[in-house]
Amino acid sequence: MSSTATVAQATDTLTVFDWSGYEDPELHPAYTEKYGEPDFAFFGDEEEAFQKLRSGFKADLAHPCSQSVVKWRDAGLLEPLDPSKLKNWEEILPGLKSMKDLMTSADGTAWLIPFDWxxxxxxxxxxxxxxxxxxxxxxxxxxxxxxxxxxxxxxxxxxxxxxxxxxxxxxxxxxxxxxxxxxxxxxxxxxxxxxxxxxxxxxxxxxxxxxxxxxxxxxxxxxxxxxxxxxxxxxxxxxxxxxTWVCGYVRLKGAEGSEEKAYDFLNAVTDPAVSKYMIESWGYGHSNAKGMAAIDEATLKSSGYDNVEKFTGNTLxxxxxxxxxxxxxxxxxxxxxxxx
Incomplete structure (x- = not known):
């Protein structure tokens, strides 16, 4: 096989560095339908993930939570996101978008798209x-x-x-x-x-x-x-x-996989069609406001997501x-x- 073909094959893949369990195809059905499953690698906690990435581990996307985004960004591990390629960017819950340093830095650069909370x-x-x-x-x-x-x-x-x-x-x-x-x-x-x-x-x-x-x-x-x-x-x-926590996906600097597939995956996990499954099967809130608004009140209430203010009250x-x-x-x- 020629070296050119080898490079082409490598860049056509997608590796997601994630928590165990999130390989569930129902969390990204549009991606699975289009490409099949991406490759997943797993970490036990974010410090483990941070150290592994700093040591040279290669992946295209990762799934850190609110407390780690600034640290990962400042360590030079992240590639900025292009909101124009994120078709659900404008549908992200306003409360998540407004969290200081979570999604964007002071200059407006986007670093994370929230997924679960x-x-x-x-x-x-x-x-x-x-x-x-x-x-x-x-x-x-x-x-x-x-x-x-x-x-x-x-x-x-x-x-x-x-x-x-x-x-x-x-x-x-x-x-x-x-x-x-x-x-x-x-x-x-x-x-x-x-x-x-x-x-x-x-x-x-x-x-x-x-x-x-x-x-x-x-x-x-x-x-x-x-x-x-x-x-x-x-x-x-x-x-x-x-x-209370909020987690989401970031692009990793030095990613060797397909950029098109990376954005297709980000669009798949934030699709409004994922919201109901995430609440009913995982017990987590989804970041897509349109998807959350479409869920029946009884389902939201049984999971505590009918009142976001109460949900986040009395929390660290x-x-x-x-x-x-x-x-x-x-x-x-x-x-x-x-x-x-």
Whole structure:
């Protein structure tokens, strides 16, 4: 095969660097219909993804969340988006578009197109746990749940839990004393942790099998398990609140795949036809305002997406934080998981 043919073949592919589970064809049906499935590579959390990309891993698109976009951009990992090639750009929910530094930088350059948004929240087995025992996030450190707890192997979700537990809803302003309080709380939680989950399949199987009773999990866990008839519920009204996040897709600098396919994929995941499936099967909100508006009120209400203001109220939003705070969290979380 000639070198020209080899290059042509390489640039005709598309590699998406993503969270496990998002390879679900129903999340990008228009792309699948046109091309078949893209190649997927997976990461467990955004720090892992960041380090892998900095080490030279090549992909065309990636799926970071709100707290990481600025860091990835400033590290030179991102290629600006061309809104003229994003057919659903004008349909993105206004509340997501207006979030500082999430989609665009001060000069108006677009870096991310939002896709999914939701919560990390207290999730529990209703047949084994009394609702009154999980009214506070401090339940994660309650000795009665020893070896019955799981939280994500994810520094952002872990410190979102810890920040809320100590009464802090803006982690960008975390003081040294608050960092110590949050870390001490996670050390208490660690005593109860059966395992740190790394993907939705792992946590869903563990809760379904009765291996764990209490989880700090994304909306998908309760949605999927309820659809399967497992007795689980979430508490969105704990004393301390819950965490809210927004994630989306970015183009990666140095991408070697097809630019046309990259934009076709971005248009497919933000298509309004995806909105209802995302809510019903994943429990997440979709970024397309037109698609969300077309969903029947009963479906929206059952998932909590009928009132966005209430949905995002009493939450810690996982916004970009100063790099020095994040680096402290990363280092400390590794110690905590190791039992130190």
């Amino acid at each position: 939701g919560n990390t929240l207290l999730t529990y087995r209703t047949d084994k746990v009394k609702a009154e025992d999980v009214q506070s996030l401090k339940a994660f450190a309650d000795p009665q749940f020893k070896d019955r707890v799981t939280i994500g192997d994810n520094v952002d979700d872990a410190y979102a839990l810890a920040s809320l537990a100590i009464g802090l809803k803006d982690w960008t302003a975390m003081t040294d004393d608050q960092f110590k309080q949050a870390s001490d709380f996670l050390r208490q939680v660690h005593k109860n942790v059966r395992f740190y989950w790394t993907d939705n399949t792992q946590i869903n199987q563990a809760m379904a099998a009765g291996e764990v009773d209490l989880a700090w999990a994304w909306n998908d866990t309760a949605t999927s398990l309820k659809n399967d008839g497992v007795p689980v519920d979430v508490n969105k009204d704990t004393d301390e609140g819950l965490s 939003f996982q916004s970009p934080m100063p790099s020095e705070i994040r680096q402290k969290m990363i280092a400390e979380f590794e110690k905590i998981k190791a039992g130190y």
